Amino acid sequence: MSLLETSGLTAFYGDFQALFGIDFAIAEGETVAIIGSNGAGKSTFLRSLTGLLANAAEAIRFNGQPIGDLPANRIVGLGIAMVPEGRKLFPSLTVEENLKIGAYSGREGGWSVDRILDLFPFMQERRRTPATALSGGQQQMVAIGRALMSNPELLLCDEISLGLAPTIIKDIYDALPAIQEAGTTVVVVEQDIQQAMAVSDRVYCFMEGRVTLEGPPDELSHDAIREAYFGLKGAA
Amino acid sequence: MDWVNAVIQGVLVGGLYALFATGLSLIFGVMRLVNIAHGDLIVLSSFLGLAIVSGFGLHPLVCLLIVVPLMFAIGYALQRGVLNFTLGPDILPPLLVTFGLSIIIQNALLEIFSADSQKLPAGALQTASLQIVEGLAVGVFPMIVFACAIAVIAGLQFLFYRTALGSAFRATSDDADTARLMGIDNRHIFALAMAISLAVVALAGVFLGMRTSFDPSIGPGRLIYAFEAVIIGGLGSLWGTLAGGIILGVSQIVGGKLFPGADQLAGHVVFLILLVVRPRGLFPRAVD
Amino acid sequence: MADTAQYRVATATRTSRVGLLVLLAGVVFLATTPWWGGRAEMRLVVEFCYFLALAQMWNLLAGYAGLVSVGQQAFVGLGGYALFVFSIWLGVHPLLALPLAAVAAALFAIPTALIVFRLRGAYFAIGTWVTAEVYRLSFAQVSDLGGGSGMSLPIGVIKAVAGSRSERELVVFAIGVAVAVASTGIVYWMLRSRYGLGLTAIRDSEAASESLGVNNFRTKLYVYVLAASITGFIGALIYLQKFRIAPDAAFSLIDWTAYVIFIVVIGGIGRIEGPIVGTIVFFILREFLADLGSWYLMILGLVAVVIMLRAPQGIWGLLAARFDLHFFPVQRRLYLRDGGPPGSP
Numbered sequence: 054m055s056l057l058e059t060s061g062l063t064a065f066y067g068d069f070q071a072l073f074g075i076d077f078a079i080a081e082g083e084t085v086a087i088i089g090s091n092g093a094g095k096s097t098f099l100r101s102l103t104g105l106l107a108n109a110a111e112a113i114r115f116n117g118q119p120i121g122d123l124p125a126n127r128i129v130g131l132g133i134a135m136v137p138e139g140r141k142l143f144p145s146l147t148v149e150e151n152l153k154i155g156a157y158s159g160r161e162g163g164w165s166v167d168r169i170l171d172l173f174p175f176m177q178e179r180r181r182t183p184a185t186a187l188s189g190g191q192q193q194m195v196a197i198g199r200a201l202m203s204n205p206e207l208l209l210c211d212e213i214s215l216g217l218a219p220t221i222i223k224d225i226y227d228a229l230p231a232i233q234e235a236g237t238t239v240v241v242v243e244q245d246i247q248q249a250m251a252v253s254d255r256v257y258c259f260m261e262g263r264v265t266l267e268g269p270p271d272e273l274s275h276d277a278i279r280e281a282y283f284g285l286k287g288a289a
Numbered sequence: 290m291d292w293v294n295a296v297i298q299g300v301l302v303g304g305l306y307a308l309f310a311t312g313l314s315l316i317f318g319v320m321r322l323v324n325i326a327h328g329d330l331i332v333l334s335s336f337l338g339l340a341i342v343s344g345f346g347l348h349p350l351v352c353l354l355i356v357v358p359l360m361f362a363i364g365y366a367l368q369r370g371v372l373n374f375t376l377g378p379d380i381l382p383p384l385l386v387t388f389g390l391s392i393i394i395q396n397a398l399l400e401i402f403s404a405d406s407q408k409l410p411a412g413a414l415q416t417a418s419l420q421i422v423e424g425l426a427v428g429v430f431p432m433i434v435f436a437c438a439i440a441v442i443a444g445l446q447f448l449f450y451r452t453a454l455g456s457a458f459r460a461t462s463d464d465a466d467t468a469r470l471m472g473i474d475n476r477h478i479f480a481l482a483m484a485i486s487l488a489v490v491a492l493a494g495v496f497l498g499m500r501t502s503f504d505p506s507i508g509p510g511r512l513i514y515a516f517e518a519v520i521i522g523g524l525g526s527l528w529g530t531l532a533g534g535i536i537l538g539v540s541q542i543v544g545g546k547l548f549p550g551a552d553q554l555a556g557h558v559v560f561l562i563l564l565v566v567r568p569r570g571l572f573p574r575a576v577d
Numbered sequence: 578m579a580d581t582a583q584y585r586v587a588t589a590t591r592t593s594r595v596g597l598l599v600l601l602a603g604v605v606f607l608a609t610t611p612w613w614g615g616r617a618e619m620r621l622v623v624e625f626c627y628f629l630a631l632a633q634m635w636n637l638l639a640g641y642a643g644l645v646s647v648g649q650q651a652f653v654g655l656g657g658y659a660l661f662v663f664s665i666w667l668g669v670h671p672l673l674a675l676p677l678a679a680v681a682a683a684l685f686a687i688p689t690a691l692i693v694f695r696l697r698g699a700y701f702a703i704g705t706w707v708t709a710e711v712y713r714l715s716f717a718q719v720s721d722l723g724g725g726s727g728m729s730l731p732i733g734v735i736k737a738v739a740g741s742r743s744e745r746e747l748v749v750f751a752i753g754v755a756v757a758v759a760s761t762g763i764v765y766w767m768l769r770s771r772y773g774l775g776l777t778a779i780r781d782s783e784a785a786s787e788s789l790g791v792n793n794f795r796t797k798l799y800v801y802v803l804a805a806s807i808t809g810f811i812g813a814l815i816y817l818q819k820f821r822i823a824p825d826a827a828f829s830l831i832d833w834t835a836y837v838i839f840i841v842v843i844g845g846i847g848r849i850e851g852p853i854v855g856t857i858v859f860f861i862l863r864e865f866l867a868d869l870g871s872w873y874l875m876i877l878g879l880v881a882v883v884i885m886l887r888a889p890q891g892i893w894g895l896l897a898a899r900f901d902l903h904f905f906p907v908q909r910r911l912y913l914r915d916g917g918p919p920g921s922p
Contacts, residue, residue: 103470125469134470141467145459154456158472203472323699325647374886380698382885384645385842389882392835396871396878509830513710516703520696554714557707561692564704568695 056081056238057102057133057207058114062121064097064106064262071097073262079207079255084229084239086249086270089259090282095242096138098259099209103135104128115207130158134205138212138242140196142184149180151195155202162204163235169198172228190221197225201232208232210241214248226252246278260284290424295542297427303518303538304435305500307531308493309511310518311441312486318525319462319482320376322383326391328512330487333394334360334494335503339407349409349499357491364487368480376479391508398505409498434496438534441489442527448485449527458482510553517560523570532571536563596904600853608754611747619750623818625860626757627811631833632840632852633760634804634811639838640847641768641776642800645698648705649834651689651712652682652805654827656812658716661822664734671730671738675752675813682809685712686802694797706830713828727823735820749818756814760807764849765905767803772796831874839881845891849905854893 055078064072072094079085087095100106102113104125113121115131123131134155142151152166170177173194179187184195193213200208214222222245229252233239243249249256250270258266258281266273266281313327324330334356341352371390375382417429449455457478461468465475497503497511517537522529537556544555563571610622631649638644659678663669669677693704717725739745767773775796812833816822826832836859844855862880866873888895 105466105469124474125466126472126474129470129472137467137470141464143460143463143467145463146456150456150459153453154460154468154471154473157453157457199471323703325699325702371882371886381639381645381846382889384699384702385838385885386882388647388835388838389878389885392831392878393875393882396874399871400875509706513703513707516700517707520700524700551714551718554711554718557711557714560707561711564692564695 054117055079055114056083056116059102059112060114062098062101062108062112064094064101064108066097071262072101075259075262075264077257077264079238079240081206081238082233082236083255084233084241084253085255085257086253087240087242087257087259088244088246088249088278088282090244092261093259094262095259096211097262099135099211099240099242102128102209103133126158129203129205130160132160132204132206133209134200134203134207135209136193136196136200136211136213138215140189140192142192142195142199144183144185146184147181148176148184148187148195151184151199152176152202155199156204158203160204164201164204166202169201172201172231173198190217190224193217193221193225194228197228197232201237205237207238207240210239212242212244214243214245222248246282258282291546292543294425295546296539297425298431299539299542300535301427301431301435301538302542303531303535304431304438305493305496305534306514306518306537307438307534308434308441308489308496309515310522310530310534311438311445311527312489312493313512313515314519314522314525314527314530315445315489316482316486317519319458320479321462322372322376322479323387324372324486325384325387325512326394326508327387327490327515328510329391329394329398329508330360330490331494331497331511331515332503332505332508333398334487334491335409335498336398336402336407336505337491338409338495338498339402342409349411349495350414353492353495356495357488360487360491360494361484364484364490365480367487368483369476372483373476373479391512395505395508402505404504404506406502406504407498408502409495411499414499430499434500437492437496438531441492442531445485445489446527454481514556517556520570521560521563523572526570526572529570529572593904596850600904604754604758607757611750616743616746619746620818621860623750623753625856626753627815628837628840628859629757629852629856630760630811631808631837632844632856633757633764633849634808635834635837636841636846636849636852637764637767637800638804640841640851641764641773642797643779644797644801645702646705646801647702647830647834647838648693648707648709649804649808649837650828650830650832651705651709652686652808653812653815653833654709654712654716654824655682655685656809656814657816657822657827658722659809660813660816661722661728661730664737665731671734671817672748675810675817678813679806679810682812683802683806686805687798689805690798690801694794694801709828709830713824716828717824723823725824727821727826729821730817738817749814752814753818756807756811760811761849761853763803763807767800768849768905772799776800836877839877841891842881843884843891845893845895845897846889848891848893848897850893850897851891854896855891858892 058078060076062072062075063070075098087098089095097106101108104123104127108121110119110122113119115133120128120131143154146154149166152169175191176195176198184192187195197210197213213225226248229239241249241252253270255269256267256273257264258278260281266277309331313324316322316324337356337359338349338352341347341355342349371386372383375386411430414430418426419429420426449458457468457473460471461473461475461478468475514537518530518533520533521536522531522533537560540559541552541556545552548555607622610619635646635649638646656678659681660671660674663674663677664671689708693701693708696704716722722728735745739748768776779793779796816827840855840859841852843858844853845851862877866876884891890898
């Protein structure tokens with residue numbers, strides 16, 4: 054059985070339809086990457102999964118349970134955590150407070166502030182620093198740590214490499230195995246196709262609110278991806 | 290010595306103004322809501338105090354044990370049932386709805402309690418004073434009020450910066466959507482903020498009723514004092530609010546001494562001058 | 578992209594022409610009151626007119642410029658006192674004192690704006706209220722104007738308006754109707770001018786409009802001063818009708834701002850038709866409920882709260898959406914050269 058499954062998921066911003074019937078599934082322990090250009094609907098999809106955008110109950114199933122109509126603040130307690138695009142750390146909170154508030158939902162599990170500090174040792178000395186005083190890469194790590202504090206079964210990472218230097222992106226993705234070992238299933242949304250292919254077991258490509266391609270990275274040809282990503286027929 | 294006396298009185302009145310202002314500042318800090326009915330809720334608390342004091346023959350200070358929790362509950366219900374639906378990018382709905390509430394509360398009080406001036410009997414506390422030096426005595430009750438103001442602000446400061454609930458308040462204020470991703474129900478957090486705000490309002494209202502006479506029409510005036518204290522102190526700074534209250538209190542009492550009958554005017558003028566000179570207040574919050 | 582020559586931009590619609598006729602009929606009905614009504618009806622119509630004019634001005638500020646003022650009573654009071662100062666102290670003819678009162682209100686509005694514009698949003702609202710309080714308390718300090726208890730217009734000044742009582746009432750009546758029509762017309766004209774587009778841009782997004790070259794500060798200042806000046810004129814007219822002024826009444830939040838806010842909210846904020854509908858509803862409610870005293874205000878407040886929560890576009894907004902009515906078309910609509918708007922059935 055899939056850990057999370059969507060069927061015919063749609064999303065609207067007012068009159069504007071952003072998603073047109075997304076069918077998506079992820080099994081426990083799997084790592085799935087979602088790729089697609091700007092405006093393809095990737096972030097909207099994650100916002101729907103986390104409950105920030107409301108949906109029909111049956112459109113999203115988590116552990117077999119319909120959750121599409123639950124509000125965001127209930128969903129995190131069920132075990133879906135998000136690292137939002139642009140990190141969205143709370144500027145009035147210190148690094149440590151940002152981590153602790155990640156545990157607000159009270160979900161039991163193995164993550165604690167100390168384990169996050171082990172994963173990202175630089176935070177040790179910056180515990181009392183206002184979170185937004187950190188560098189972009191460090192903030193991204195705090196955002197990941199904050200999401201882990203809710204002991205999620207499913208971790209959604211929205212564009213965690215955006216705007217960061219390659220060495221820092223590597224540091225961040227180096228933390229991924231430790232997260233997966235802890236039993237967490239991961240969805241990464243990436244604009245960087247290479248990165249997405251390297252870390253994932255399976256890839257979904259979105260275009261204009263629809264899934265245009267799906268499969269394991271090594272089975273997808275360059276041309277197929279190009280077509281699914283840009284909507285261009287044939288090689289350039 | 291007269292002038293020293295006036296300044297001390299002004300400082301102590303400032304404590305009451307700080308209590309008026311704290312609740313206003315708190316809900317603005319958490320949800321960017323300016324509650325136009327704030328002053329009328331202060332007066333509502335005074336009248337609730339009056340009803341309980343005359344109904345059960347309690348001392349006004351004892352009636353706080355009922356009025357404070359009652360206003361806390363009213364605050365929670367008001368936010369959850371009405372004001373949460375006004376929050377959003379548009380400032381008009383909260384402004385106009387609380388303005389409507391202000392008119393409703395004023396006229397409801399007028400209907401129930403009439404326009405007569407009332408006072409909460411404070412007994413011996415009314416006149417008790419401490420002789421500091423020859424010719425300089427300070428009232429015991431104003432000092433209690435001032436001490437309460439400090440205690441309330443220190444308590445809120447602790448709540449905001451040292452507890453998990455405080456982190457949730459600050460996180461929700463920073464970014465309500467991301468706070469929801471943490472499992473924080475922002476509607477509940479906003480309702481708690483309003484509940485705490487009105488608990489402080491209850492304290493302020495009962496103290497107001499013990500200090501001076503009150504009637505249903507004086508709410509807007511209290512709102513204006515609260516607002517002035519908040520702006521003078523700097524948006525979002527609780528200790529700044531105390532400083533703002535003190536500056537306003539001293540301006541009024543010293544101004545009234547210089548120009549008899551112009552105490553209110555003196556307070557407003559000092560406020561406007563400070564607004565021109567320091568538009569962000571004395572202690573603006575670093576992160577805005 | 579389609580050839581632009583296929584399109585034309587228009588603001589008028591068929592319903593707007595019908596609407597104009599309905600309004601014209603309404604104005605004629607009001608303007609002919611002296612022929613069909615008595616003294617009481619004339620007073621009522623004058624009152625209707627100045628509430629409508631005040632509502633138009635508040636709507637211009639709050640509904641279009643995003644300046645939610647709770648202090649417009651400042652300019653009613655200033656205008657009223659200006660009438661007394663000009664006509665009594667300076668011996669100006671009272672009818673000439675009306676436009677001078679508008680000028681005086683505008684002059685006071687400039688420094689007021691420079692102070693309150695430092696505050697944003699809801700704090701701006703309370704800031705305007707504080708300045709109105711400052712004016713009220715200041716006038717109460719001036720003993721030559723009767724201090725807190727106020728003063729009356731001397732009989733000589735009153736007689737200068739016109740010889741007989743009925744002639745005076747006719748003069749006040751005519752000015753009242755003219756002010757209502759003019760203030761509606763001025764708002765309409767402003768919104769159709771380039772200021773109108775600038776205002777809408779500011780209301781929708783301050784930052785974006787600034788980047789598009791709208792000078793937010795100057796545009797808002799113009800609107801604020803214009804509204805203050807017309808409000809001042811109305812204030813002078815009100816006290817030319819009342820003959821007697823006192824600070825608490827002249828700077829009354831309830832009379833000159835709360836009622837006006839309720840009128841605009843009930844009628845429909847951000848629409849020119851809103852104040853008209855709101856004023857009509859307000860007078861009907863008052864006719865039936867005024868005897869209830871404080872219950873009347875509670876009901877009015879409750880109606881405004883419910884409308885703000887359930888139908889923030891107001892009564893007119895509901896009607897307009899239901900029947901596609903636009904009596905004062907200020908929207909620019911894009912039309913195909915020889916047909917209706919693109920995409921419309």
